[in-house]
Amino acid sequence: MPEGPSIVILKELVQSFKGKKVLEVDGNSKQDIQRIAGKKIIDFKSWGKHFLICFKNFSVRIHFMLFGSYRINEHKETKARLSLRFKEGEINFYTCSVQFIEEDVNEIYDWTADVMNDHWDRQKALNKLKICPDTLACDALLDQNIFAGVGNIIKNEVLFRIYVHPESNVGALPEKQLDLLVDQARIYSFDFFEWKKKYVLKKHWLAHTKKTCPRCHIPFTKKYAGKTKRRSFFCTNCQVLYRNN
DNA sequence: CCGGTTGTTCAGCG
DNA sequence: GCGCTGAACAACCG
Secondary structure: OOOHHHHHHHHHHOHHHOOOEOOEEEOOOOOOHHHHOOOEOOEEEEEOOEEEEEOOOOEEEEEOOOOOEEEEOOOOOOOOOEEEEOOOOEEEEEOOEEEEEOOOHHHHOOHHHEOOOOOOOHHHHHHHHHOOOOOEHHHHHHOOOOOEOOOHHHHHHHHHHOOEOOOOEHHHOOHHHHHHHHHHHHHHHHHHHHHHHOOOOHHHOOOOOOOEOOOOOOEOEEEEEOOOOEEEEEOOOOOEOOOOO
């Protein structure tokens, strides 16, 4: 569920509920979810891994974390964290974080930082990378303030695509490699999006969870790299390590 | 059946 | 007040 493209797929799947009134609310969320009852959904938005349900004076933020899931017009055995029922159909969210946002979402979200958004701004991402030259590439890609929506799969696939070692310092990358990193964060996210919709995402993985480099056939290294200590799969032969000093 | 994880926040500590 | 670490959350897959 969790990476940005999956949230955009969810947004597509619920389009028919836009403009519809929520007739009944249920769920084990500790938030005051009953305030949603009787309200009309104005829009669905997303920012990175955040899924936003917008009402007239507030929004609901759903974050699926690692284990979250949803069902549309069907439900699981377990009780939903949040269940929205309509005249026709229902949306059920499980094991997710539910938060209310009182502010205008356009005031608190920077759409230009979301790799899936029409307003994505590559130059702003480059500027943010320039001011943290010692950050490792694997940590930079997971930084939601720079690449909102990028998760661990996208991270591993982008770094392999551009042949950059995850423990490279972003400030040591040649200009061309830095451009590639920023651009592939978006391009791979859209590939992920298309493949996931066709249920062929996994078979396109070149690095993530892989044992052998598809290019030179030596064993991949698996390491919990960087400050984020997330699984990194990489080829020490093909992926170049760029270090400061 | 156990081990591991497409993620984030926060408490506790030095 | 800072950065770092580990816990917590709690579902599903292999």
